[in-house]
Amino acid sequence: MGMPENTIDWDESVTNVAAPETAAKSAKPQTGPGEAESGADGVESVSARGAELAAAPPMMPVGLPEVTQLRPIGEATYGALDAVLETVHGPDNRVRITSTGVYPWRVHASLRITAADGSMWIGTGWFIGPRTLITAGHVVYIASNRVPARRGWVRRVEVIPGRNESDRPFGSTLSGRFYSVRGWTENGDPEYDYGAIVIDEPMGDQTGWLAFGAFTDNDLLASHANISGYPGDKPDGTQWYDHRQIDSVTARKVFYDIDTFGGQSGSAVYRFIDSDRFAVGIHAYGGAVTNSATRITARRFQNLEAWNNV
């Protein structure tokens, strides 16, 4: 059977600015200047100095809370509900990272997003080069039609690398330059939910960056995945890390039972190859049993490389 005519490349790159002129692995990651923490056996060696277990009482209350006042609009009603999908599965295994001024933690940036309608959001991004961060598509482009004024490219993103609550070891910068792909911006297809933020100041030269790659199914299924990001259920601006063996993969997604929460959209899902960290996906969704990332494929690898050279 021949190829269908008019095949659409849903991974075709799109941007809100003038178009850029222009089983793989990027160049090795860069640690940047100064101290770097190491990993072992495919996971981060989170030191006692640099991390603390989530030993404090969880921010989420136990049991069903009371809801105070409800003003329904339309057909919405209130009622007792059965638990369906959670994004933290079982015990919360996340570890807080406080050594966010050192590599690798500093490659992860807290993002404060202003959407087209002025609404504010939080997410996570990570450096792949001096001026380019990768994140979820829905961080840079709102694809839903349910709030029409919100749809489209976001207005701006404040990028805060290595943030640790109020501490901003590398300062922050604003970006209005974003990239994603047609599969996300035109179709809102979760399998194409990835994008990039480009900043003017080469902060990546200070933070270092992760490498990235497209790997075979067998490689991924044999890998431990690591995620570090900025979840909204924890104190504002704190970075949290977890890791687990990759559970399953499809052609365009990677699934894992790694604890995450809203605010971690855009986090790198990365594996170790020897001592080097390679991103394999971009965390985007919370699900019933596993959470998921947009998988870096060979085609998407090309986009990330291009976005890193705009």
Add this chain to the structure above:
Amino acid sequence: MALDEAGRPVPWARVYFVEAPVPVPEIAALTNDAGEVTLEMPEPGSYRVGLAAEGFEADVVEVEIGEEAAYLSTVTLRQAC
């Protein structure tokens, strides 16, 4: 809308999905100066939505969404001990 126990709006509260009938984007919304936020539910069904803000105990709102996506709820956040 997030309010404190005195009825004042709580700006910059983080609002996020805790439970949902379908996979949900893991982006969190922030309430505005009036303590308001609109969080889109991707599909009709049962949801639990969490709220967290510095100085307050986190809370969870249970919501059931029909075909009409719009839903307005006021949640009073309790001061943290």
